[in-house]
Amino acid sequence: MIELLTIGDELLSGRTADTNASFIARALTEAGLSAGRFSSVGDGLEDIRRALTGLLPDTRFLIATGGLGPTDDDCTAQAAAATFGRKLAVSRAAIGTMERRYREFGRPMPDAAKKQAVLPEGCVPIENPVGTACGFLIKDAGRQFFFLPGVPEEVHAMTGFIIEHILRECGMRQIIKSRTLKVFGLWESRIQELLKDRLPDLPAVALGFYPSFPEVSLKITATGSDEQQIDNELLLFQTVIQEHVGDYIYSDNNETMEEVVGRMLAAQGASLAVAESCTGGLITHRLTNVPGSSAYVERSFVVYSNRAKQELLAVPEAALAEYGAVSEPVARLMAEGARKAAGTVYGLSVTGIAGPEGGSAEKPVGTFFIGVAAPGQTIVKKQFFPGTREKIKIMSSQMALNHLRLVMMGKGIE
Amino acid sequence: MIELLTIGDELLSGRTADTNASFIARALTEAGLSAGRFSSVGDGLEDIRRALTGLLPDTRFLIATGGLGPTDDDCTAQAAAATFGRKLAVSRAAIGTMERRYREFGRPMPDAAKKQAVLPEGCVPIENPVGTACGFLIKDAGRQFFFLPGVPEEVHAMTGFIIEHILRECGMRQIIKSRTLKVFGLWESRIQELLKDRLPDLPAVALGFYPSFPEVSLKITATGSDEQQIDNELLLFQTVIQEHVGDYIYSDNNETMEEVVGRMLAAQGASLAVAESCTGGLITHRLTNVPGSSAYVERSFVVYSNRAKQELLAVPEAALAEYGAVSEPVARLMAEGARKAAGTVYGLSVTGIAGPEGGSAEKPVGTFFIGVAAPGQTIVKKQFFPGTREKIKIMSSQMALNHLRLVMMGKGIE
Numbered sequence: 001m002i003e004l005l006t007i008g009d010e011l012l013s014g015r016t017a018d019t020n021a022s023f024i025a026r027a028l029t030e031a032g033l034s035a036g037r038f039s040s041v042g043d044g045l046e047d048i049r050r051a052l053t054g055l056l057p058d059t060r061f062l063i064a065t066g067g068l069g070p071t072d073d074d075c076t077a078q079a080a081a082a083t084f085g086r087k088l089a090v091s092r093a094a095i096g097t098m099e100r101r102y103r104e105f106g107r108p109m110p111d112a113a114k115k116q117a118v119l120p121e122g123c124v125p126i127e128n129p130v131g132t133a134c135g136f137l138i139k140d141a142g143r144q145f146f147f148l149p150g151v152p153e154e155v156h157a158m159t160g161f162i163i164e165h166i167l168r169e170c171g172m173r174q175i176i177k178s179r180t181l182k183v184f185g186l187w188e189s190r191i192q193e194l195l196k197d198r199l200p201d202l203p204a205v206a207l208g209f210y211p212s213f214p215e216v217s218l219k220i221t222a223t224g225s226d227e228q229q230i231d232n233e234l235l236l237f238q239t240v241i242q243e244h245v246g247d248y249i250y251s252d253n254n255e256t257m258e259e260v261v262g263r264m265l266a267a268q269g270a271s272l273a274v275a276e277s278c279t280g281g282l283i284t285h286r287l288t289n290v291p292g293s294s295a296y297v298e299r300s301f302v303v304y305s306n307r308a309k310q311e312l313l314a315v316p317e318a319a320l321a322e323y324g325a326v327s328e329p330v331a332r333l334m335a336e337g338a339r340k341a342a343g344t345v346y347g348l349s350v351t352g353i354a355g356p357e358g359g360s361a362e363k364p365v366g367t368f369f370i371g372v373a374a375p376g377q378t379i380v381k382k383q384f385f386p387g388t389r390e391k392i393k394i395m396s397s398q399m400a401l402n403h404l405r406l407v408m409m410g411k412g413i414e
Numbered sequence: 415m416i417e418l419l420t421i422g423d424e425l426l427s428g429r430t431a432d433t434n435a436s437f438i439a440r441a442l443t444e445a446g447l448s449a450g451r452f453s454s455v456g457d458g459l460e461d462i463r464r465a466l467t468g469l470l471p472d473t474r475f476l477i478a479t480g481g482l483g484p485t486d487d488d489c490t491a492q493a494a495a496a497t498f499g500r501k502l503a504v505s506r507a508a509i510g511t512m513e514r515r516y517r518e519f520g521r522p523m524p525d526a527a528k529k530q531a532v533l534p535e536g537c538v539p540i541e542n543p544v545g546t547a548c549g550f551l552i553k554d555a556g557r558q559f560f561f562l563p564g565v566p567e568e569v570h571a572m573t574g575f576i577i578e579h580i581l582r583e584c585g586m587r588q589i590i591k592s593r594t595l596k597v598f599g600l601w602e603s604r605i606q607e608l609l610k611d612r613l614p615d616l617p618a619v620a621l622g623f624y625p626s627f628p629e630v631s632l633k634i635t636a637t638g639s640d641e642q643q644i645d646n647e648l649l650l651f652q653t654v655i656q657e658h659v660g661d662y663i664y665s666d667n668n669e670t671m672e673e674v675v676g677r678m679l680a681a682q683g684a685s686l687a688v689a690e691s692c693t694g695g696l697i698t699h700r701l702t703n704v705p706g707s708s709a710y711v712e713r714s715f716v717v718y719s720n721r722a723k724q725e726l727l728a729v730p731e732a733a734l735a736e737y738g739a740v741s742e743p744v745a746r747l748m749a750e751g752a753r754k755a756a757g758t759v760y761g762l763s764v765t766g767i768a769g770p771e772g773g774s775a776e777k778p779v780g781t782f783f784i785g786v787a788a789p790g791q792t793i794v795k796k797q798f799f800p801g802t803r804e805k806i807k808i809m810s811s812q813m814a815l816n817h818l819r820l821v822m823m824g825k826g827i828e
Contacts, residue, residue, distance in 0.1 A: 012449045014440025015624065019431060021454070026428025035426045036461075040435070040452035047450070054468070210429065274716075280702025281695030284716045288694025291770050291803055299722035301715065302688075302698045308713035308756065312726070342722065356705050389705055 001036040002028060002166070003059045005051050007066035007076055008150055009042045020065045020155045027159045030206065030221040031167060031176050043067055048079035052145065060143055061166055066150030068133045070112045076147055077136075081120040084140050091119045094134040101132045130157045137165075144169065167223075177230050178221040179238060180254035183245060184402055188216050194244045205233050207241075213391065214398045217254070250405060257401045258286040264408045265296035265346075272404075273342030274300040275313055275334040277325065278352035278368055282397040298342045303334070313337030326351050326363055332380045335371030346408075347373035350400045352383075354392045368396045372407045379407060415450040416442060416580070417473045419465050421480035421490055422564055423456045434479045434569045438576075444620065444635040445577045445590050457481055462493035466559065474557055475580055480564030482547045484526045490561055491550075495534040498554050505533045508548040515546045544571045551579075558583065581637075591644050592635040593652060594668035597659060598816055602630050608658045619647050621655075627805065628812045631668070664819060671815045672700040678822045679710035679760070686818075687756030688714040689727055689748040691739065692766035692782055696811040712756045717748070727751030740765050740777055746794045749785030760822075761787035764814045766797075768806045782810045786821045793821060 004024055010016040021038045028035055037056055041047040048067065055062060067076030081088045094117035102109040109132075116133040119125065126135035128149065135148040135158055146162050148155055167174050183191060188209050199207065204224050210217040220237045222230045242249055251260050265272055274284050274297075284300040287293050301312045306325055309315040315333045323329045331351050339347025352368020359365035366386035372379050381403060385395045418438055424430040435452045442449055451470055455461040462481065469476060481490030495502045508531035516523040523546075530547040533539065540549035542563065549562040549572055560576050562569055581588050597605060602623050613621065618638050624631040634651045636644045656663055665674050679686055688698050688711075698714040701707050715726045720739055723729040729747045737743045745765050753761025766782020773779035780800035786793050795817060799809045 011436070011452070012439055013443045014436045014438070015443075015622070017431070017433060017436040018452075022425070022428045022431040024428070025426055029427045029429075035428075036456070037465075038425070038432075038452075038454040042450070050470075051451075056464075208429070276695075279699075280707075280711070281690075281698030281714060281716065284695030285693075285699045285807075288716075288718065288768075289804060289807070293694075294718050294772075297694070297716075297718045299715070299717055299719060299726065300695060301713070302695065302702075302711075303713055304702065304708050304711045305713060311755075312713065341725075354702075390703060393699075393703070 001056060001058045002033060002061045002063065003056060004035055004038045005062060005064040006038070006040045006150070007043065007048055007064060008040075009073075011040045011066075012042045019152055020150065023152070023155060024063055024065075024159050027163055030178060030208065030219065031163045032172065032204075032206065032223050033163070033166060043073050043075065045075045045079045045082070048076055049083050052079065052083040055143070061146070062143070063146045063148070063162060065148045065155055068116060068135070068147065068149045070110075070115050070133075074115075077119050080123075080138060080145065080147060084120060084138055086120040086122060086138075088118050089121050090114070091117050091123070091125055091134070091136075094119055094125045094136075097125065097127055097134055098132050101128075126158060126161060128154055128158060130154055172223070174223075174225060175227055175230055176221065176223050177227075177234060178219055179234055179252065181218040181220070181238065181241060181245075181249050182215060182251040182254065182257075183218060183248050184215040184250055184257065184398060185248045186216070186245065187211070191216060191218070191245060195241065198244055199240055200236055202233050202237070204230075205237050207237070214395045215257075247406065247409070247411060250402065256286075256290075257398055257405070259290050261401050261405050261408075262287060262290045262293055262296060264405065266292070268345070268408065270345035270408075271296050271298045271342075272346045272348060273298050273338040273344040275338035275347065275349040276300060276302050277304065277309075277334070277350060278354040279350045279393055279397045279400065280304070280354075282393050283348065283350065283400055286397060286401070298344045301338060301341075309334065313341060324363070326353055326367060326369065328369055328380050328382060331369035331371035332373075332378050335373035335380070336378055339373040345375065346404065347371070348400055348404050349373075350396050352392070352396055354389045354396075356389060366392050368392070370396070370400045370403050372403050374407050379403070415470060415472045416447060416475045416477065417470060418449055418452045419476060419478040420452070420454045420564070421457065421462055421478060422454070423487075425454045425480075426456045433566055434564065437566070437569060438477055438479075438573055441573045441577055444592060444622065444633065445581060446586065446618075446620065446637050447577070447580060457487050457489065459489045459493045459496070462490055463497050466493065466497040469557070475560070475583075476557070477560045477562070477576060479562045479569055482530060482549070482561065482563045484524075484529050484547075488529075491533050494537075494550075494552060494559065494561060498534060498552055500534040500536060500552075502532050503535050504528070505531050505537070505539055505548070505550075508533055508539045508550075511539065511541055511548055512546050515542075540572060540575060542568055542572060544568055586637070588637075588639060589641055589644055590635065590637050591641075591648060592633055593648055593666065595632040595634070595652065595655060595659075595663050596629055596665040596668065596671075597632060597662050598629040598664055598671065598812060599662045600630070600659065601625070605630060605632070605659060609655065612658055613654055614650055616647050616651070618644075619651050621651070628809045629671075661820065661823070661825065664816065670700075670704075671812055671819070673704050675815050675819050675822075676701060676704045676707055676710060678819065680706070682759070682822065684759035684822075685710050685712045685756070686760045686762060687712050687752040687758040689752035689761065689763040690714060690716050691718065691723075691748070691764060692768040693764045693807055693811045693814065694718070694768075696807050697762065697764065697814055700811060700815070712758045715752060715755075723748065727755060738777070740767055740781060740783065742783055742794050742796060745783035745785035746787075746792050749787035749794070750792055753787040759789065760818065761785070762814055762818050763787075764810050766806070766810055768803045768810075770803060780806050782806070784810070784814045784817050786818050788821050793817070
């Protein structure tokens with residue numbers, strides 16, 4: 001079994017949330033391994049030592065993070081040396097690696113940093129591809145103890161090495177590949193229903209569901225020793241999932257919705273103007289998070305007032321009076337007005353009620369209309385998603401981008 | 415000492431990050447208490463039992479979360495009963511509380527839910543103000559074990575009770591009050607310098623720094639038995655901090671920047687139009703996250719193209735050609751153009767280079783100009799903040815809102 005130990009006073013005080021444990025745990029799970037316990041202790045030498053000796057009876061591997069920095073209160077190496085009755089000594093290998101890192105960064109190595117190369121004798125340094133502090137591995141009485149720095153980016157970069165090492169030590173399949181499908185429009189339970197009894201029976205392939213509002217990521221992970229076979233198994237799994245989940249999968253490459261929409265616009269050489277009411281700028285914020293989006297985002301209008309809808313999008317006052325600002329005709333006029341005013345290929349509009357005020361029996365909070373104006377047609381769709389103001393904004397921005405995606409794919413909005 | 419135990423297979427698999435431990439730890443720290451160890455184990459009865467018996471030698475209180483739900487794999491109550499050699503029995507108090515909660519929710523209590531009232535004999539139920547599952551407290555051999563459900567909202571609602579209980583048991587001060595000052599424009603290290611040797615020596619008052627890009631929250635927490643004294647001490651601390659940190663404190667009430675700016679606009683009965691280039695809608699998205707923002711956000715323009723700047727904001731083509739879109743004159747023309755086009759009291763503009771492309775030696779990525787057009791004056795400020803596209807957008811939106819705040823306060827932009 002594998003145990004995780006995260007070290008740091010900032011964890012125990014609640015100042016920092018522990019993201020390292022869940023990151024490593026997820027990586028272990030995807031490799032077919034599993035963690036049996038997480039623990040967190042403070043920076044004190046005695047606390048760390050006690051944690052290192054108080055392992056679960058069947059723990060064979062321990063992965064620890066934190067306490068490897070250059071300051072005096074970083075004493076994980078000291079605690080590890082004390083635990084295993086070893087001396088501390090400057091590791092030539094670690095010093096060499098650190099000197100090389102500093103050269104790459106173009107900075108001289110400060111004297112204080114040298115403390116980070118003082119490691120328990122007989123340990124194996126673990127290279128840190130993104131920082132200067134090495135990790136190290138101690139083998140003792142059939143158990144293996146990995147020590148990493150606590151900086152999340154460094155943990156992310158070093159976890160792969162550890163997992164490969166553990167797999168090799170356990171004589172397990174050593175190649176791990178994964179693929180992430182992004183699904184929007186179906187919740188996890190519905191996806192599970194659609195896939196029930198459909199997935200091929202491949203013991204070396206695992207499917208993980210990671211819901212993150214408003215969407216779900218499906219991560220397919222395959223392990224094995226034959227790369228060609230792994231690729232085939234991944235592809236088979238993906239194909240079956242795509243067959244049953246269909247266009248609800250908007251990316252098979254872990255992209256965001258705005259990256260997918262942006263990529264499609266760029267591929268078509270098309271431009272876009274957005275008219276946002278209840279989303280308040282969120283759609284355009286998301287689109288412009290993508291580098292290079294200035295190639296297709298021409299402009300957007302956040303038309304919070306009726307006057308703005310009239311002046312900027314030429315929505316007639318009469319339409320606003322007759323149907324209300326949150327209505328099918330106004331969404332249509334907004335999308336077409338944005339497209340025309342900006343001279344773009346596509347116009348996208350959202351008008352709705354994000355709450356908490358402004359709802360009515362006929363149009364409760366969470367009602368919104370999405371309009372997509374494309375060459376030759378405008379499609380408007382009414383939607384309802386009750387929730388907090390924040391969630392309604394997120395969901396309506398996501399639905400709007402997804403509707404534009406479907407229209408660009410030549411699919412009607414269902 | 416206090417230990418935390420979080421229970422759930424979803425934690426060990428990395429599917430869910432553990433936010434309960436850090437929430438409880440922070441609440442303990444603010445109350446002057448401290449946690450000595452966190453552990454996480456899976457849902458298995460034996461794992462939980464082993465964790466409950468494997469306490470640290472000096473642990474007096476254990477707070478556990480998770481495994482109290484209605485399904486078969488929720489077996490924390492069973493594990494607790496086994497640990498302490500107690501029988502499980504339906505708790506009349508717990509059943510009564512649950513029935514009352516379901517009545518309040520207007521739903522009949524499902525049979526499956528009754529399992530949640532089956533608790534170890536002799537325990538004390540802990541009321542859950544936001545859900546149906548009770549928590550419970552077991553006292554055994556001088557130690558006290560608290561068990562809470564794992565749903566974060568429920569943990570948040572029940573932690574206060576536990577902390578008060580622990581403080582009472584330890585004969586400690588029992589009233590806890592806190593106040594959060596939000597600081598923007600100074601990093602934590604600079605704030606600490608400004609406050610060094612300035613803060614009154616009050617042992618019952620603690621100051622916590624919680625940086626969250628792009629700002630820092632200062633949480634002052636005072637504990638004691640005399641409410642009047644606590645209020646006085648809090649106020650004294652706050653006054654000293656305000657004296658030295660000054661206008662960098664934008665809220666003394668834990669508000670967001672957009673809430674503060676919105677509150678000021680509403681108080682003045684003033685309206686706002688925003689012209690966004692590199693922020694791409696983020697400023698308006700943030701402003702419209704605040705309920706009631708339609709009272710002062712009239713409209714916004716996301717003018718990603720030069721043509722949009724000309725057509726919507728009347729920025730002359732010659733100005734764009736002469737100075738470039740990212741320039742002091744264009745930021746000024748954008749702010750004034752937005753104010754004029756929308757007929758609002760204030761116009762706010764940002765134009766800059768969010769990268770990763772588009773930088774030059776003269777105007778590197780991270781250069782931006784902020785314009786605030788107010789009645790009778792327009793103030794433009796050049797800023798530079800290097801970083802990722804995402805961070806540049808966040809920082810420039812925050813600086814823009816902050817500059818508007820300072821202008822509305824009648825302060826020049828320094």
